[in-house]
Amino acid sequence: QKEVEQDPGPLSVPEGAIVSLNCTYSNSAFQYFMWYRQYSRKGPELLMYTYSSGNKEDGRFTAQVDKSSKYISLFIRDSQPSDSATYLCARGILIQGAQGAQKLVFGQGTRLTINP
């Protein structure tokens, strides 16, 4: 079993729809949870970052973590064509001796297309 499982999609929705992207993880030791967005032929860029259960909101994006069920979600409201990208969930374990730097393990990524 992979440490982080993510449905690769592809997922296609109309502009303006609410998008829900999900991941599950298997190791309770995971302390940090992130979502990265990757446009075609580009490197991943950090979208959301959290270390606690519950919701974290940033504009149209909401990250949700449920540690009891080992479930991570990303919601995109009022989706735009510019949101079309691959979304990667990642879990992090603190590197020993570091204040906050982590080793990250990524899910497979979900390819999302927003249709105008």
Next chain:
Amino acid sequence: DAGVIQSPRHEVTEMGQEVTLRCKPISGHDYLFWYRQTMMRGLELLIYFNNNVPIDDSGMPEDRFSAKMPNASFSTLKIQPSEPRDSAVYFCASTTFRGGGYTFGSGTRLTVV
């Protein structure tokens, strides 16, 4: 800051040749990571450095792969000899000891024919 800079952007080489990928991390970042991305396996961590010292190379697939960081502003990932199954996008990323997420470079797309 120009971000994490990788070169070359694309590399096409013949099987058996040596390939060297280069990375310049963000100035002041203490940690540097090398990842490989393929359709089948996604993003895999190969090796990471802290203050130029290799800390964990357990993700390096074979002895054909080696990585160095001679100073705080430069790292290389070398494959010798290269094989077609090494074809992938190789990313370099850096972060500070305080964490907060990585900054990735734009990647090097390697094709071994």
